[in-house]
Amino acid sequence: MLTAEEWAIVALSLRVSGVAMAVTLPLAxxxxxxxxxxxxxxxxxxxAVVHLPLVxxxxxxxxxxxxxxxxxxxxxxxxxxxxxxxxxxxxxxxxIAAGIMALPLMVRAIRLSIxxxxxxxxxxxxxxxxxxxxxxxxxxxxxxWPGVLAGLVLGFARSIGEFGATITFxxxxxxxxxxxPIAIYTALQIPGNDGAVWRLAGISVALSLAALVLxxxxxxxxxxxxxxxxxxxx
Amino acid sequence: xxxxxxxxxxxxxRDIALTLVADAGLTVLFGPSGAGxxxxxxxxxxxxxxxxxxxxxxxxTLFDATGRIDVPPDRRxxxxxxxxxxxFPHLRVRANLLYGWRLAQPADRWIGLDAVVAFLGIGDLLDxxxxxxxxxxxxxxxxxxxxxxxxxxxLMDEPLASLDAGRRGEVMTVIERVRDELGLPILYVTHDRxxxxxxxxxxxxxx
Numbered sequence: 001m002l003t004a005e006e007w008a009i010v011a012l013s014l015r016v017s018g019v020a021m022a023v024t025l026p027l028a029x030x031x032x033x034x035x036x037x038x039x040x041x042x043x044x045x046x047x048a049v050v051h052l053p054l055v056x057x058x059x060x061x062x063x064x065x066x067x068x069x070x071x072x073x074x075x076x077x078x079x080x081x082x083x084x085x086x087x088x089x090x091x092x093x094x095x096i097a098a099g100i101m102a103l104p105l106m107v108r109a110i111r112l113s114i115x116x117x118x119x120x121x122x123x124x125x126x127x128x129x130x131x132x133x134x135x136x137x138x139x140x141x142x143x144x145w146p147g148v149l150a151g152l153v154l155g156f157a158r159s160i161g162e163f164g165a166t167i168t169f170x171x172x173x174x175x176x177x178x179x180x181p182i183a184i185y186t187a188l189q190i191p192g193n194d195g196a197v198w199r200l201a202g203i204s205v206a207l208s209l210a211a212l213v214l215x216x217x218x219x220x221x222x223x224x225x226x227x228x229x230x231x232x233x234x
Numbered sequence: 235x236x237x238x239x240x241x242x243x244x245x246x247x248r249d250i251a252l253t254l255v256a257d258a259g260l261t262v263l264f265g266p267s268g269a270g271x272x273x274x275x276x277x278x279x280x281x282x283x284x285x286x287x288x289x290x291x292x293x294x295t296l297f298d299a300t301g302r303i304d305v306p307p308d309r310r311x312x313x314x315x316x317x318x319x320x321x322f323p324h325l326r327v328r329a330n331l332l333y334g335w336r337l338a339q340p341a342d343r344w345i346g347l348d349a350v351v352a353f354l355g356i357g358d359l360l361d362x363x364x365x366x367x368x369x370x371x372x373x374x375x376x377x378x379x380x381x382x383x384x385x386x387x388x389l390m391d392e393p394l395a396s397l398d399a400g401r402r403g404e405v406m407t408v409i410e411r412v413r414d415e416l417g418l419p420i421l422y423v424t425h426d427r428x429x430x431x432x433x434x435x436x437x438x439x440x441x
Contacts, residue, residue: 120320123281126307127314128334128383137335220345 113147269441334383
């Protein structure tokens with residue numbers, strides 16, 4: 001049904017989004033926790049910077065990434081000299097763009113769920129002999145886990161659909177940075193290529209739906225009916 | 235002395251201060267709402283830090299502003315029963331009961347799960363989720379959870395306040411048995427005079 005070329009596009013997209021999520025999720029959780037619980041000067045600045053990719057035109061985000069990760073950019077220069085790596089025009093760069101674009105959505109979802117954790121339960125755990133870390137691991141984290149999952153699903157859906165920042169940052173290179181949305185865009189440029197567009201768009205819809213269904217299933221089984229209602233992720 | 239407490243703390247525009255020396259039995263801290271009774275319990279438990287003074291329980295100094303002693307709440311071995319039970323919603327009753335027991339040093343575990351379950355009559359509840367418990371059942375589980383954590387003393391913050399009349403009698407009987415049969419010193423907060431008079435070994439007015 002799908003050609004080898006199309007399978008390669010799907011595999012690339014999944015790899016880009018998978019790596020983006022694996023790296024972004026811990027970062028998003030740390031930022032969400034900091035913003036939900038931290039009291040420090042510059043907190044609203046951190047909040048604003050985290051949200052920038054949500055409100056900026058994606059092409060601007062892509063251009064800023066290009067400035068930062070380019071050979072002469074602060075991050076790119078350091079990566080080049082320290083590790084001899086460049087992410088420009090590479091799938092790793094696409095993963096960075098996908099992660100950055102997904103970050104604000106993930107932080108928002110996770111932060112809401114951390115805010116919703118009853119801190120008095122954490123106090124109860126402390127009086128029962130749990131130190132700070134154990135309280136975090138056995139009370140806070142399990143209680144906000146549906147929100148973490150929601151953030152992951154939102155982030156994954158956002159990253160798999162990422163287009164503007166990616167094409168600006170790492171261009172449109174077959175088998176390297178031509179992810180699903182960029183492949184659809186490319187197919188659209190060729191007259192009479194409707195079949196390919198339909199198939200790629202279909203894959204795109206199927207992937208997003210699969211992520212949603214998987215997360216609903218995970219929430220339902222993870223909570224095991226603890227409170228008699230099925231949890232909804234979104 | 236079971237409790238030797240002299241603490242003060244400024245919270246917003248309120249000054250909360252209490253001096254209390256009490257032996258075993260059940261000491262009721264009695265006073266109107268807003269007198270800072272819960273803050274006192276939180277300071278004894280270590281959830282709130284006093285500005286000055288000291289907290290000694292069973293001869294052990296848990297807090298001393300001058301000596302810069304401030305034992306963290308997880309090492310105070312003080313069981314705390316809250317007004318609303320505060321059972322962990324993501325754990326079944328059995329796991330709630332064993333939460334503190336698992337964390338306690340083996341030498342500090344003076345009572346086991348079977349004994350607590352029999353004492354409180356909660357054998358039928360072990361596999362239930364907290365949300366499915368009645369207020370009285372939840373409060374008995376909360377007491378059991380505190381006992382199993384290896385607590386040397388108990389703090390109780392209006393444990394009957396959110397219960398209806400029928401459940402109040404049931405939980406009050408349990409508290410009397412903890413006081414008399416287990417001999418655990420209890421610091422008990424309430425604003426209900428009838429409840430205070432029935433349970434108290436001694437009363438301390440506040441506010």
